[in-house]
Amino acid sequence: MKSLLYKLHANPKYARAFEWGKLVSVTGSAQMLVQGIALISGIFIIRLLPTDEYALYTLANTMLGTISLLADGGISTGTLATGGKVWQDPVALGKVVVTGMEMRKKFAIASLAISLPILFYLLISHGATWMSSTLIAVSLIPAFYAALSDNLLEIPLKLNQDITPLQKNQVAANIARILMLVASLFFLPFTFIAILANGLPRIWANIKLRKVGERFADYSQGSDPEVKREILKMVKRTMPSAIYFCVSSQITIWLISIYGNTASIAKIGALGRLAVVLTIFTTLFSTLVVPRFARLSDDPKVLLSRFIQIVLLLFGMSALICGFVYLFPSQVLYILGKNYGDLHEEILLITISGCIGMVGGITYSLSVARGWILPPAVHISVSILAQALLIYFMDLSDTTNVLMFSIINVGIGLIMSSFYFFYRVLKHNS
Numbered sequence: 284m285k286s287l288l289y290k291l292h293a294n295p296k297y298a299r300a301f302e303w304g305k306l307v308s309v310t311g312s313a314q315m316l317v318q319g320i321a322l323i324s325g326i327f328i329i330r331l332l333p334t335d336e337y338a339l340y341t342l343a344n345t346m347l348g349t350i351s352l353l354a355d356g357g358i359s360t361g362t363l364a365t366g367g368k369v370w371q372d373p374v375a376l377g378k379v380v381v382t383g384m385e386m387r388k389k390f391a392i393a394s395l396a397i398s399l400p401i402l403f404y405l406l407i408s409h410g411a412t413w414m415s416s417t418l419i420a421v422s423l424i425p426a427f428y429a430a431l432s433d434n435l436l437e438i439p440l441k442l443n444q445d446i447t448p449l450q451k452n453q454v455a456a457n458i459a460r461i462l463m464l465v466a467s468l469f470f471l472p473f474t475f476i477a478i479l480a481n482g483l484p485r486i487w488a489n490i491k492l493r494k495v496g497e498r499f500a501d502y503s504q505g506s507d508p509e510v511k512r513e514i515l516k517m518v519k520r521t522m523p524s525a526i527y528f529c530v531s532s533q534i535t536i537w538l539i540s541i542y543g544n545t546a547s548i549a550k551i552g553a554l555g556r557l558a559v560v561l562t563i564f565t566t567l568f569s570t571l572v573v574p575r576f577a578r579l580s581d582d583p584k585v586l587l588s589r590f591i592q593i594v595l596l597l598f599g600m601s602a603l604i605c606g607f608v609y610l611f612p613s614q615v616l617y618i619l620g621k622n623y624g625d626l627h628e629e630i631l632l633i634t635i636s637g638c639i640g641m642v643g644g645i646t647y648s649l650s651v652a653r654g655w656i657l658p659p660a661v662h663i664s665v666s667i668l669a670q671a672l673l674i675y676f677m678d679l680s681d682t683t684n685v686l687m688f689s690i691i692n693v694g695i696g697l698i699m700s701s702f703y704f705f706y707r708v709l710k711h712n713s
Contacts, residue, residue: 315563316454316457317450317453317454317457317563317566318559318560318562318563318566320454320457320458320460320461321457321460321559321562322556322557322559322560322618323461324457324460324461324464325556325559326556326618326619327461327464327465327468328340328464328468328477328556329553329556329619329620329623330620331468331469331472332468332472332473332474332477333472334545334546334549334622335409335410335545335549336472336473336474337474337549337552337553338409338545338546338548338549338552339406339409339410339411339415339419339474340474340477340478340552341536341548341549341551341552341555342402342405342406342409342536342540342548343402343406343419343422343423343474343478344478344481344552345533345536345537345552346398346401346402346405346423347423347426347427347430347478348533349398349533350391350394350395350398350423350427351394351427351430351431352525352528353390353393353394353397353398353525353526354387354390354391354393354394354427354430354431355387355390355434355525356390356518356521356522356525356526357517357518357520357521357522357525358383358386358387358390358435358514358518359383359387359434359435359438360517360521360648360651360652361383361513361514361515361516361517361518361521362379362380362382362383362435362438362514363438363441363442363573363574363577363652364517364577364651364652364654365379365510365513365514365517366379366380366438366439366442367442367574367577367578367652370439370442370443370499370578373498373499373500373501374501374504376439376442376499376500376501377500377501377502377503377504378501378504378505378506378507378510379438379500379507379510379514380435380436380438380439380496380500380502381502381504381505381506381507382506382507382510382511382514383435383514384431384432384435385506386511386514386515386518387431387432387435388431391427391431395427399420402416402419402420402423403416403420405540406419408540409540409545409548410545415473415474415475418473418475419474419475419478421475422474422475422476422478422479422482423478423482424482425479425482425483425485425486426478426479426481426482426485427482428482428486429482429485429486429488429489430485432489432493433485433488433489433492436489436492436493436496437449437492437496438500439496439498439499439500440495440496440499441569441570441574442499442574442577442578443499444571444574444575445498445499446570446571448495449492449495449570452488452491452492452495453488455488455491456484456485456487456488457484459484459487459488460480460481460484460485463479463480463483463484464477464480464481467479467480468480517651517654517656520656520659521651521656521659522659523659523660523663527659527662527663527666527667531666531670531692531696534670534688534689534692535551535555535636535685535686535688535689536548536551536552538674538679538685538688539551539682539685541679542679542680542685547682549622550623550626550629550682551633551682551685551686553619553622553623554619554623554626554629554630554633555633556619557615557618557619557630557633557634558633558634558637560604561604561637561638561641564597564600564641565641565644565645568593568597568645568648569645569648572593572645572649573645573648573649573652574652576589576593576649576652576653577652577653581711583708583709583711586653586708587705587708590646590649590704590708593645593646593649594642594646594701597641597642597645598642601638601639601641601642604634604638605631605634605635605638608630608631608634609631612627612630612631613627615630616630628683629682629683629686632683632686632687632689632690633686633689635690636686636689636690636693639690639693639694639697640693640696640697642697643693643694643696643697643700646697646700646701646704647696647700649704650700650703650704650707653707655703655704655707657699657700657703661699662696662699665695665699666692666695666696666699669691669692669695670688670692673688673691673692674688
């Protein structure tokens with residue numbers, strides 16, 4: 284038996300399988316814990332906040348995601364792609380990350396200036412007072428500050444595949460988050476309290492993450508003009524898409540906030556909390572697969588083979604998830620409480636939308652990791668045309684129609700990103 288195990292470990296193919304099995308088991312178990320805690324935190328928020336407060340929380344949390352994307356503007360993908368070329372050199376990698384951090388701070392000011400007035404308008408239009416709106420806006424700042432740096436600080440660990448410290452950091456942040464939520468919302472069930480409890484633990488975790496990453500990146504380095512130019516090249520190509528994605532990624536909430544009512548916002552927000560389970564798979568792929576895909580040689584056959592394997596695996600997982608929700612909707616909705624127990628059709632639709640969005644997002648990340656950016660003129664024009672037609676022909680005051688809109692929207696994105704990858708591989712091969 285021992286000799287058989289030794290032979291298996293000595294075989295390169297089996298050795299690689301064992302390595303992947305170890306990585307997936309470590310990362311997967313940690314992510315299940317992280318997302319499990321995140322799901323429990325979300326359920327606490329849903330159950331402890333009144334429906335009208337939870338609707339405001341959904342709007343604020345959606346805007347947080349939007350301004351974080353806008354402040355990124357493609358900087359994180361540019362930093363990952365540039366860092367992938369020098370990942371074995373701590374000094375060079377440190378320059379790349381520091382440069383990305385400085386660029387993102389400048390983008391953050393413009394992002395806040397654009398987004399906060401819009402948030403105020405939406406909050407006021409859905410019943411928030413000026414005092415409540417101000418407290419919510421101020422409470423977003425710690426979470427926004429944390430979002431500016433966490434995914435950049437993860438890059439050295441991801442590129443060097445030092446996954447365990449990264450997972451420990453995420454677990455610690457989520458445990459601190461749920462403790463703050465439980466301790467505060469029982470006594471002060473307000474939106475701004477829930478948002479503060481989300482942001483403060485992440486700031487603490489980022490301080491720890493920076494120290495861990497110093498093994499692979501020298502953060503004492505200054506910003507490098509050449510690195511900045513390299514990242515800006517990708518930012519210029521991705522910025523139009525990033526701005527568009529800021530709106531389109533949360534278009535379900537935006538449409539409901541415009542055409543629907545406060546109760547509909549709360550329903551969509553609550554259902555979206557269950558879709559957090561998909562984050563386990565997204566994080567697994569972004570942590571383990573995308574950085575390794577960025578390091579592959581420029582062999583078209585290898586790139587095409589790996590891409591097809593990844594996409595088929597994603598579709599297989601999506602089918603299992605959607606099948607489970609279809610068979611057991613009542614059991615899934617029980618988690619949210621009695622206020623949301625009758626949303627059987629809606630939970631299936633939002634799961635399908637989330638799965639298609641997950642596959643589309645990962646295929647896009649794979650292309651970007653190779654430095655292949657779908658031309659914004661094509662991507663945005665096709666998407667906006669499709670969305671305009673859907674808005675014209677669909678009754679978007681109905682929650683079900685909004686979710687169908689979301690499915691079609693993310694489906695178009697998946698088709699475009701996949702076809703563009705195949706086009707670039709074939710072009711490179713010729």
